[in-house]
Amino acid sequence: MSSVQIRPAQLEDLDRIMEIETFSFSCPWSRKTIEEAILCGPIRFLVATSLPDNQVVGYISFHIAADEVHIMTLATHSAFRRQGIARALLEACIQEGKQAAAAVFHLEVRESNTAALALYRKLHFKIVGRRPKYYFRPVEDALLLSRRFDKENVDSR
């Protein structure tokens, strides 16, 4: 596992976040959308930075509302994948959500995204639904995944 630090994103991180975003997604968020997400209070936007050079290597954004956390985006720079960075970001999100008394975490993922599905499975997310034709470029169903902490037992950890 790579040594990373996780901290809230700053506007100075935008160039690097955009680089990762445009490489990672066929329908990337615009710079304006990411800028607003970084600045918007209810949305949390965290970056992982590599040590010791402090380069942004991944990010996650999520929205905490009442006892629910909606994970909005998650990506790791292509040169830093399979080093535990997305896992560390997800764990940071779960920790923040739990501190805010959240009991359920949910997200959507393309059904063909085997890497992300393997990651979420490892973090004990379960498929709970499907949103037909949720994505475009290409059109594809989303799988809806969630992890609940109010109903979990020790065996599922």
Ligand SMILES: CC(C)(COP(=O)(O)OP(=O)(O)OC[C@H]1O[C@@H](n2cnc3c(N)ncnc32)[C@H](O)[C@@H]1OP(=O)(O)O)[C@@H](O)C(=O)NCCC(=O)NCCS
């Ligand atoms: C999906 C993504 C975020 C994973 O990031 P990552 O930092 O490489 O993931 P991690 O190293 O933390 O992986 C943790 C575990 O997830 C699983 N996993 C991650 N990538 C995988 C892959 N390509 N194939 C199979 N399993 C994978 C593995 O179980 C892995 O543990 P292991 O390496 O010990 O086997 C990254 O591939 C990415 O940015 N993809 C493009 C953007 C994207 O699809 N985001 C998700 C949108 S819902």
